[in-house]
Amino acid sequence: MTDPRRVHVPAARVVRWFDNFEGRHGAASLTVTGGALSATASDGAQAVAHLPFDRSYDGPADPAAFAAATADPVRWGLLVVRRGGFAVAGGAGPSVGVRKVGRRHVQGKTKAGGWSQQRYARRRDNQARTAFEAAADHAVRLLVDELGGVSALVTGGDRKAVEDVLADARLREVAARRTSLHLALGDPDAGVVDKAVADLLSAVVVVTDPAD
Structure with a gap:
């Protein structure tokens, strides 16, 4: 595995970002662990998405639901x-x-x-x-x-x-x-x-x- 890198993804682009992640790395399994949405692709690539402002995510393992939580007003x-x-x-x-x-x-x-x-x-x-x-x-x-x-x-x-x-x-x-x-x-x-x-x-x- 390579060193992790961080990317900032606006709420409106979250769903497309996960679609593109699968397009680059293959089908991904999604889980919610540690208050974050995690994706592990078939080639071994991993993506762990955290909500803004250190908020914990406890919704379904679904990018659309995560995107909605990202946009919650704070x-x-x-x-x-x-x-x-x-x-x-x-x-x-x-x-x-x-x-x-x-x-x-x-x-x-x-x-x-x-x-x-x-x-x-x-x-x-x-x-x-x-x-x-x-x-x-x-x-x-x-x-x-x-x-x-x-x-x-x-x-x-x-x-x-x-x-x-x-x-x-x-x-x-x-x-x-x-x-x-x-x-x-x-x-x-x-x-x-x-x-x-x-x-x-x-x-x-x-x-x-x-x-x-």
Whole structure:
């Protein structure tokens, strides 16, 4: 078997995805185990489909039923943080109800040594702290005040920066709803947010292909 790979499959494409899986690997047996829909094809390929937001699936071993469960509305939030940029979004179901993308300048590293290097390091830390405080302020405004809290939070970007933002006491309940999904994302912009929202609303399928 090869190393597993992950794919994000929107609810509307789940049934066709499993049809294509059988088309590539042969007839598959379907089971529901461990809260996921599993398929094992005649050539040994395996696919294990998980619902978004760490939800457990306990329905029939049928892609159409799994697709319907994937589309069940959840009040979700997205927090993406990197040095110098952040994005906050949230909604219920497939629509984005609140969104903010922000930029903050953070000083780049310098090769200078001694006192000058320390001065630039302090300046970078202060600028980063200001950026993280801005991200926390917008997360509170959008996810807590406007959305009224979330049932599931997906994060992305720099893990340490995300931790710094979620350490804000005002986000304690939001942070408690954090899911296991962390998206590897570049500096957030409108396109990055759109892709992240599509991924977090999708089923996560772990595919293991047979060895050559």
